[in-house]
Amino acid sequence: MSTVLLLGATSDMAVAIARKMAAQGNNIQLASRNAARLAPLQSDLKVRYNIDCTVHEFDATDFNLHLSFFESLPVKPDITICVFGYMSDNKVAGQEWQESAKIINSNYTGAVSILNIVANYYAEKKSGVIVGVSSVAGERGRQSNYIYGSAKAGFTAYLSGLRNSMHQYGVNVITVLPGFVYTKMTADLKLPPLLTATPEVVADAVASAIKNKKNVIYVKWMWRWIMLTIKTIPEGFFKKLRL
Amino acid sequence: MKKKIANWGNYPVMESDEQLFSFDDQLQKLVKESDHFIPRGNGRCYGDASLSEQTISTLKYDKVLSFDTKNGVLECQSGLTFDKILEFIVPKGWFLPVTPGTKFITVGGAVGSDVHGKNHHVDGSFSNHIVEMELILSDGSTIICSSIQHADLFEATCGGMGLTGLIIRIKFRLKKIETSYIKQKQIKAQNLDEVIRLFDEYSHYTYSVAWIDCLKKGEHFGRSILILGEHAKVDELPEKFKIDPLKLPAKKSIPFPINLPSWVLNSFTVKLFNFLYYGKNFKREIKNVVSYEPFFYPLDAILNWNRGYGKKGFIQYQFVLPLESKQGLIEILHRISDAGLGSFLAVLKVFGKQESMISFPTEGYTLALDFPVRDGLFEFLDELDNIVLKYGGRLYMSKDARMKPEVLQAGYPRLNDFKKIVDQYNPKRKIRSVQSDRLLTPQL
Numbered sequence: 155m156s157t158v159l160l161l162g163a164t165s166d167m168a169v170a171i172a173r174k175m176a177a178q179g180n181n182i183q184l185a186s187r188n189a190a191r192l193a194p195l196q197s198d199l200k201v202r203y204n205i206d207c208t209v210h211e212f213d214a215t216d217f218n219l220h221l222s223f224f225e226s227l228p229v230k231p232d233i234t235i236c237v238f239g240y241m242s243d244n245k246v247a248g249q250e251w252q253e254s255a256k257i258i259n260s261n262y263t264g265a266v267s268i269l270n271i272v273a274n275y276y277a278e279k280k281s282g283v284i285v286g287v288s289s290v291a292g293e294r295g296r297q298s299n300y301i302y303g304s305a306k307a308g309f310t311a312y313l314s315g316l317r318n319s320m321h322q323y324g325v326n327v328i329t330v331l332p333g334f335v336y337t338k339m340t341a342d343l344k345l346p347p348l349l350t351a352t353p354e355v356v357a358d359a360v361a362s363a364i365k366n367k368k369n370v371i372y373v374k375w376m377w378r379w380i381m382l383t384i385k386t387i388p389e390g391f392f393k394k395l396r397l
Numbered sequence: 398m399k400k401k402i403a404n405w406g407n408y409p410v411m412e413s414d415e416q417l418f419s420f421d422d423q424l425q426k427l428v429k430e431s432d433h434f435i436p437r438g439n440g441r442c443y444g445d446a447s448l449s450e451q452t453i454s455t456l457k458y459d460k461v462l463s464f465d466t467k468n469g470v471l472e473c474q475s476g477l478t479f480d481k482i483l484e485f486i487v488p489k490g491w492f493l494p495v496t497p498g499t500k501f502i503t504v505g506g507a508v509g510s511d512v513h514g515k516n517h518h519v520d521g522s523f524s525n526h527i528v529e530m531e532l533i534l535s536d537g538s539t540i541i542c543s544s545i546q547h548a549d550l551f552e553a554t555c556g557g558m559g560l561t562g563l564i565i566r567i568k569f570r571l572k573k574i575e576t577s578y579i580k581q582k583q584i585k586a587q588n589l590d591e592v593i594r595l596f597d598e599y600s601h602y603t604y605s606v607a608w609i610d611c612l613k614k615g616e617h618f619g620r621s622i623l624i625l626g627e628h629a630k631v632d633e634l635p636e637k638f639k640i641d642p643l644k645l646p647a648k649k650s651i652p653f654p655i656n657l658p659s660w661v662l663n664s665f666t667v668k669l670f671n672f673l674y675y676g677k678n679f680k681r682e683i684k685n686v687v688s689y690e691p692f693f694y695p696l697d698a699i700l701n702w703n704r705g706y707g708k709k710g711f712i713q714y715q716f717v718l719p720l721e722s723k724q725g726l727i728e729i730l731h732r733i734s735d736a737g738l739g740s741f742l743a744v745l746k747v748f749g750k751q752e753s754m755i756s757f758p759t760e761g762y763t764l765a766l767d768f769p770v771r772d773g774l775f776e777f778l779d780e781l782d783n784i785v786l787k788y789g790g791r792l793y794m795s796k797d798a799r800m801k802p803e804v805l806q807a808g809y810p811r812l813n814d815f816k817k818i819v820d821q822y823n824p825k826r827k828i829r830s831v832q833s834d835r836l837l838t839p840q841l
Binding site (some may be wrong): 164166169191194195197198201202203338341342 | 398415417418419420422457460461462463464474481484485
């Protein structure tokens, strides 16, 4: 039985991943800024899957506390899944630095800070799995979403380098690119059904990527080709598009 | 988010701004900031009970809070669905105390409709098994109620179609089982008299329901198949099932991919279906042991079976008549058979005694039939309503999308008590639905 640490455990995607990993018999550590919100999920996982589950206070943007957070965990996790992230209106973020900083720190800086600590521990132990939920928005900057996209691009590049550096220690690093997902965060958007995954589908993909030691996964296969197409559009033409 | 929503009957369809929440503080904010809304679960009532221009969906609010495996008491948030509950209670030797014919309903919906099952004559309706529940009222405050604490609110919430408040937490008692299997007995009845006699003869069975052929005339008028069941004990199982007596049924489901054109269901095809259904039971009596899944949820295996009624949707008409009104049952069945409006599925059941304010079940015969929406249907159903009322019966609000307020008033003698409690806990009817606007708002 392994222990799975979920960083950012209040999102719909995190709930689905927690249930999937618990259903496979793993103990779960739920970490989030608002730990009080996690009590119902904690009882849910314990009752439904007969596993142990603990709740931990963790703020992705409070970098100074990351080391003490990890050291205080009662059991060190075998698998660490980084789900937290934050998206808001690109226009607003473009006007207000506070909003941009929040997006960058929640999607990139905070992830680097905590995953450095986890990676160092796994390197020494010579085992462990790190999963980072990044975004297809990081594959190429678009006018509608480039602040979030650039933070995710940074995170994707970080995961790629981390995977390269951890390989020698036998530590697997997985980059998850979910594409559109039906969540509370996207409830107001009209999403194309064929390209949109439910949180449960994302959770299944994450579990299977862990099992099969994958490197980079697109949850819905079409996204690999869509992003490949978007990436090959020449910049001179791309900059004129409204995307 | 603005989207088109409908309940299981696909009638009516309307645009609604649906809000989701996962946490108590989010819900509180939603309720306080909303000018009006209706709580909504999995949309498995049939008509317009959980429809409104503004809805608050409980589907992300679906956590199990506690499970006392020794005494079989489960506590959960209101958006949890029965299918998910079965997955973890059955292997531990527990079952739902009451379940309707679909497992895709939320616990909150089960309370709001006060659902009944094949065991109503023995175990009563769902509300009979509630230890306590917590509601958030229209002003954002929360309140705990049970049959002894704020009993008025409790009574008006059970079957109250969500109008007293949004249920957030429910604690209820489960039923102990030795196995996940049902010892089933099916008996063919030649006509209505025989099936009614058989219901009486087999009333000691925990589960009983009859499928009835509404279109048959003459001496086979009301021919039926009575379906009876008991939870099987371990020693009653065939050897191959004994290895894992609490095994969960395999997940099998076939999606119904398209809306059938509405002409597909006509009196000929329905007659053909009924002929085949009745004829498949070759012997008069069949006994076997089956998993709980096909026994309780035969239609859940076909996801979206409601699409079979076409794009215009259908009305499921369910009424109950007192035991002494068998004549009313005959009269209604004759009217349906004469009208030839075709009902694919007609289900007959005898309810046991139940005293309640606004819950549907009360002692007598209950019949549920599906009618595809088409010209003339509503006029026909108005006529049926008159017969139901003439014989002292009433209609089930969870199935309803069209009854007139006076029909509700005549069928539910304590409706005015209900309205008073709704006004007390939900002043100005901030919580309201298309159905409540139709049925409760008009001054009588």
